[in-house]
Amino acid sequence: xxxxxxxxxxxxxxxxxxxxxxxxxxxxxxxxxxxxxxxxxxxxxxxxxxxxxxxxxxxxxxxxxxxxxxxxxxxxxxxxxxxxxxxxxxxxxxxxxxxxxxxxxxxxxxxxxxxxxxxxxxxxxxxxxxxxxxxxxxxxxxxxxxxxxxxxxxxxxxxxxxxxxxxxxxxxxxxxxxxxxxxxxxxxxxxxxxxxxxxxxxxxxxxxxxxxxxxxxxxxxxxxxxxxxxxxxxxxxxxxxxxxxxxxxxxxxxxxxxxxxxxxxxxxxxxxxxxxxxxxxxxxxxxxxxxxxxxxxxxxxxxxxxxxxxxxxxxxxxxxxxxxxx
Amino acid sequence: xxxxxxxxxxxxxxxxxxxxxxxxxxxxxxxxxxxxxxxxxxxxxxxxxxxxxxxxxxxxxxxxxxxxxxxxxxxxxxxxxxxxxxxxxxxxxxxxxxxxxxxxxxxxxxxxxxxxxxxxxxxxxxxxxxxxxxxxxxxxxx
Numbered sequence: 001x002x003x004x005x006x007x008x009x010x011x012x013x014x015x016x017x018x019x020x021x022x023x024x025x026x027x028x029x030x031x032x033x034x035x036x037x038x039x040x041x042x043x044x045x046x047x048x049x050x051x052x053x054x055x056x057x058x059x060x061x062x063x064x065x066x067x068x069x070x071x072x073x074x075x076x077x078x079x080x081x082x083x084x085x086x087x088x089x090x091x092x093x094x095x096x097x098x099x100x101x102x103x104x105x106x107x108x109x110x111x112x113x114x115x116x117x118x119x120x121x122x123x124x125x126x127x128x129x130x131x132x133x134x135x136x137x138x139x140x141x142x143x144x145x146x147x148x149x150x151x152x153x154x155x156x157x158x159x160x161x162x163x164x165x166x167x168x169x170x171x172x173x174x175x176x177x178x179x180x181x182x183x184x185x186x187x188x189x190x191x192x193x194x195x196x197x198x199x200x201x202x203x204x205x206x207x208x209x210x211x212x213x214x215x216x217x218x219x220x221x222x223x224x225x226x227x228x229x230x231x232x233x234x235x236x237x238x239x240x241x242x243x244x245x246x247x248x249x250x251x252x253x254x255x256x257x258x259x260x261x262x263x264x265x266x267x268x269x270x271x272x273x274x275x276x277x278x279x280x281x282x283x284x285x286x287x288x289x290x291x292x293x294x295x296x297x298x299x300x301x302x303x304x305x306x307x308x309x310x311x312x313x314x315x316x317x318x319x320x321x322x323x324x325x326x
Numbered sequence: 327x328x329x330x331x332x333x334x335x336x337x338x339x340x341x342x343x344x345x346x347x348x349x350x351x352x353x354x355x356x357x358x359x360x361x362x363x364x365x366x367x368x369x370x371x372x373x374x375x376x377x378x379x380x381x382x383x384x385x386x387x388x389x390x391x392x393x394x395x396x397x398x399x400x401x402x403x404x405x406x407x408x409x410x411x412x413x414x415x416x417x418x419x420x421x422x423x424x425x426x427x428x429x430x431x432x433x434x435x436x437x438x439x440x441x442x443x444x445x446x447x448x449x450x451x452x453x454x455x456x457x458x459x460x461x462x463x464x465x466x467x468x
Binding site for chain 1: 334335336340341342344345346348349351352355356359360363366367377380381384386387388389391392397398399400411415421422424425426443444447448450451454455458459461
């Protein structure tokens with residue numbers, strides 16, 4: 001395969017992704033046809049549909065710099081005929097598998113910090129259990145309530161992604177006592193800048209308090225929580241952006257473990273849905289990493305934010321039974 | 327980059343051990359995931375709930391779904407591994423147990439190093455994850 005052909009293929013794939021992202025209405029139309037055929041369609045059609053859909057999601061998630069779970073739950077919940085209980089269960093398994101797979105490489109390169117992750121993981125994973133139980137309780141009470149809450153959360157995430165401005169290397173003049181006691185500092189070699197970067201954290205107590213909220217939301221909606229982990233680690237606790245992103249990804253492997261067990265023990269993980277989703281998203285992530293060099297991540301990120309707004313508003317619309325968005 | 331920098335930027339020993347354990351768990355889990363799903367889809371082991379029936383019920387909430395299909399809650403699947411659908415829970419459980427195993431190895435390291443703060447922290451995390459995995463909190467009454 002020539003280099004020109006490879007480039008053309010990559011550009012075509014990128015264009016395809018942009019088209020999919022730029023057209024929520026097309027997604028909606030596809031969902032209508034899927035929902036119409038829901039129970040009538042043969043079972044074997046679902047694994048390939050989910051695989052392809054999640055493959056595209058995996059590519060887009062990498063290009064947009066967001067986790068797979070945050071796209072999976074609102075989009076699969078909004079455009080597939082599965083109950084929100086099973087979407088959240090599969091969403092957590094998807095986020096967990098992705099985080100587990102990314103963890104070893106990030107830890108070995110010392111980008112993810114085990115020491116930084118451990119205290120916040122303890123808080124977040126404990127709260128994720130309560131979030132998962134609360135989410136399942138609310139869902140049993142009224143699934144529309146969960147839909148509406150999910151919609152508000154997704155819309156909020158869209159706003160957060162739109163407005164947040166991460167700091168590459170925050171200035172931390174003095175470590176707090178807790179940060180010193182936990183040894184929350186380190187160093188890594190930045191290959192791009194060809195320099196050694198030393199870091200330390202501060203505001204540990206405030207950071208831990210915020211991870212209470214993050215844990216509850218992650219467990220409640222099965223979203224993964226990279227969208228919230230990164231700003232707290234970076235902007236509040238003062239870890240460099242690369243350490244924040246890597247530690248956040250690794251952190252999900254612990255936070256999502258506790259929530260995933262609650263959903264799995266409750267019977268919310270259907271293999272027919274979960275396995276093609278996990279495999280599709282993981283393979284898509286691998287392709288996404290390769291596509292990073294030929295597409296403009298900023299454009300993709302803006303489109304993802306647009307899609308999140310659409311999915312969030314649609315969930316609010318459904319949750320509040322407004323009927324404005326179909 | 328000097329040798330001094332090399333050492334300062336290198337991952338701590340316990341972090342490398344954790345990464346190696348994690349990598350092993352992920353590979354075993356993903357291989358098992360593909361294997362058991364293939365067995366499930368090809369019908370090599372008969373499923374407890376016929377696959378064709380699942381799309382007819384997955385729009386229902388979990389309680390209704392379980393009532394209709396007799397699906398698995400808690401660890402009840404572990405006693406029915408001769409069924410293709412329940413076999414799929416083995417890799418899910420492997421992925422869910424990976425972090426707990428990694429933390430157990432970490433605990434041994436911290437105890438050996440007499441690092442009290444992290445020994446307690448790791449022990450608490452193992453407790454939290456084990457309680458979540460046990461099914462005490464979310465297993466339902468099936």
